[in-house]
Amino acid sequence: MSLTKNEFDAYFRCTLDSCGKTYPLSDVVYTCENDGELLTVEHDLEKLRKLSAKEWKDRFDSRFRSQKFPFQSGVWGKKEWVLPNVADENIVTSGEGGTHLFDASRWAKDLSIGGLYIKQCGISHTGSFKDLGMTVLVSQVKQMIADGVPIKAVACASTGDTSAALASYAAKAGIPALIFLPANKVSTAQLIQPVSNGAKVLALETDFDGCMSIVKEVTKEKSIYLANSMNSLRIEGQKTISIEITQQLGWEVPDWIVIPGGNLGNVSALGMGFEMMKELGLITRLPRIILAQAKNASPLYDSFQSGFANFQSVTAQKTLASAIQIGDPVSVKKAIRILKKFDGIVEIATEEELADAAARGDKYGLYNDPHTGVALAAMLKCISRGDIQKNDKVVVISTANGLKFTEFKVNYHEGKIIGTNAQLQNAIIPCKASIEAVLNVLGSERTFHK
Ligand SMILES: *Cc1c(COP(=O)(O)O)cnc(C)c1O
Numbered sequence: 001m002s003l004t005k006n007e008f009d010a011y012f013r014c015t016l017d018s019c020g021k022t023y024p025l026s027d028v029v030y031t032c033e034n035d036g037e038l039l040t041v042e043h044d045l046e047k048l049r050k051l052s053a054k055e056w057k058d059r060f061d062s063r064f065r066s067q068k069f070p071f072q073s074g075v076w077g078k079k080e081w082v083l084p085n086v087a088d089e090n091i092v093t094s095g096e097g098g099t100h101l102f103d104a105s106r107w108a109k110d111l112s113i114g115g116l117y118i119k120q121c122g123i124s125h126t127g128s129f130k131d132l133g134m135t136v137l138v139s140q141v142k143q144m145i146a147d148g149v150p151i152k153a154v155a156c157a158s159t160g161d162t163s164a165a166l167a168s169y170a171a172k173a174g175i176p177a178l179i180f181l182p183a184n185k186v187s188t189a190q191l192i193q194p195v196s197n198g199a200k201v202l203a204l205e206t207d208f209d210g211c212m213s214i215v216k217e218v219t220k221e222k223s224i225y226l227a228n229s230m231n232s233l234r235i236e237g238q239k240t241i242s243i244e245i246t247q248q249l250g251w252e253v254p255d256w257i258v259i260p261g262g263n264l265g266n267v268s269a270l271g272m273g274f275e276m277m278k279e280l281g282l283i284t285r286l287p288r289i290i291l292a293q294a295k296n297a298s299p300l301y302d303s304f305q306s307g308f309a310n311f312q313s314v315t316a317q318k319t320l321a322s323a324i325q326i327g328d329p330v331s332v333k334k335a336i337r338i339l340k341k342f343d344g345i346v347e348i349a350t351e352e353e354l355a356d357a358a359a360r361g362d363k364y365g366l367y368n369d370p371h372t373g374v375a376l377a378a379m380l381k382c383i384s385r386g387d388i389q390k391n392d393k394v395v396v397i398s399t400a401n402g403l404k405f406t407e408f409k410v411n412y413h414e415g416k417i418i419g420t421n422a423q424l425q426n427a428i429i430p431c432k433a434s435i436e437a438v439l440n441v442l443g444s445e446r447t448f449h450k
């Protein structure tokens with residue numbers, strides 16, 4: 001690929017400022033060969049400036065939810081900003097992105113804030129935002145295989161959702177997938193997805209962090225390509241979440257973005273999306289970011305207490321928010337850079353708080369998974385503390401589909417999650433099939449709750 005030939009360009013760059021070594025996107029490389037730091041995908045902004053901010057907005061708007069390949073995908077509708085030089089025939093897409101921005105105006109009113117929107121990233125082919133990154137990574141791999149790079153398989157460690165996304169996109173492309181899951185730590189729905197898509201699934205007797213160190217070893221063999229978010233191609237797809245949110249708000253930036261974090265790739269991605277929009281003049285200010293962790297897996301919260309002066313990994317404890325049960329996040333340095341730049345806050349949720357917040361949101365028509373529950377709980381804390389103020393507009397990132405977490409939902413309403421708010425539980429009422437019995441249950445007052 002010559003630099004002059006392409007209309008737009010992107011390459012990997014080392015995240016260590018004093019190094020800055022670059023690599024072509026077609027290299028099988030995840031960390032810098034000089035210093036071991038993570039890479040980031042950098043775009044040639046001069047080339048992107050050939051279009052004005054208005055021209056980019058118009059172009060993105062004209063493609064949004066289009067029927068025209070590959071723009072059915074919210075990610076590929078922003079192709080020039082994501083992976084400009086992949087050939088159309090190598091794009092592997094399942095229509096990811098373009099998800100609904102749920103307007104929870106009734107809840108916003110009850111909370112006395114200016115606006116509350118839940119970005120439904122879990123309404124996606126495999127049920128989580130991981131599809132947004134995986135379409136980019138698998139498309140690049142398909143391009144590399146077409147160009148003769150000897151890749152035999154793609155591999156990942158996962159707390160459930162990454163493996164579901166990788167297995168599906170790899171199966172669509174006809175590329176073998178190898179999955180490492182922590183045994184007995186993911187939901188049944190998450191586990192059966194990669195199994196159904198024909199991936200080789202290994203359940204390791206360890207936690208996610210243990211799976212991550214195994215997959216790093218396995219992918220030292222360059223014919224097995226690493227699909228975890230330490231591979232910054234994933235971040236490029238996930239970056240489109242912030243562009244889409246801004247677009248859906250009429251190119252207005254919200255005051256706050258709240259996001260649940262585990263390996264901390266997604267918060268880095270969201271930040272980079274806003275940075276890029278600002279660089280290219282589509283927006284003039286940045287939102288503040290609240291990164292939400294489960295208390296049982298909160299090493300970044302601990303670090304935030306010292307203004308990120310130091311960071312110590314932990315052994316994550318069991319949490320209902322199983323996809324963020326991570327004690328040694330790979331993208332921690334990227335996340336800290338973003339949080340500092342976006343005047344960020346790190347907040348935590350206990351098991352009770354995350355379960356209650358998910359259930360409270362459900363009463364406004366949502367159907368929240370436990371990770372979105374963590375983000376909603378963090379938001380509620382920031383409202384009561386006064387960080388989020390009266391007229392502020394808040395966007396919460398919902399990372400997975402609640403349908404993947406049926407056990408969690410059932411247990412909540414059966415009162416099996418200790419310490420939760422019983423008033424939010426909604427028990428099923430057994431009743432004889434007679435009008436007398438029904439009227440008896442309804443009572444003479446005929447009172448209903450919202
Ligand atoms: C992966 C995942 C997260 C965490 O994203 P990171 O990039 O690892 O911080 C949160 N929620 C769900 C449902 C996920 O699958």
Ligand SMILES: [Zn+2]
Pocket residue numbers: 014015016019020021032033034035036037
């Ligand atoms: Zn370097």
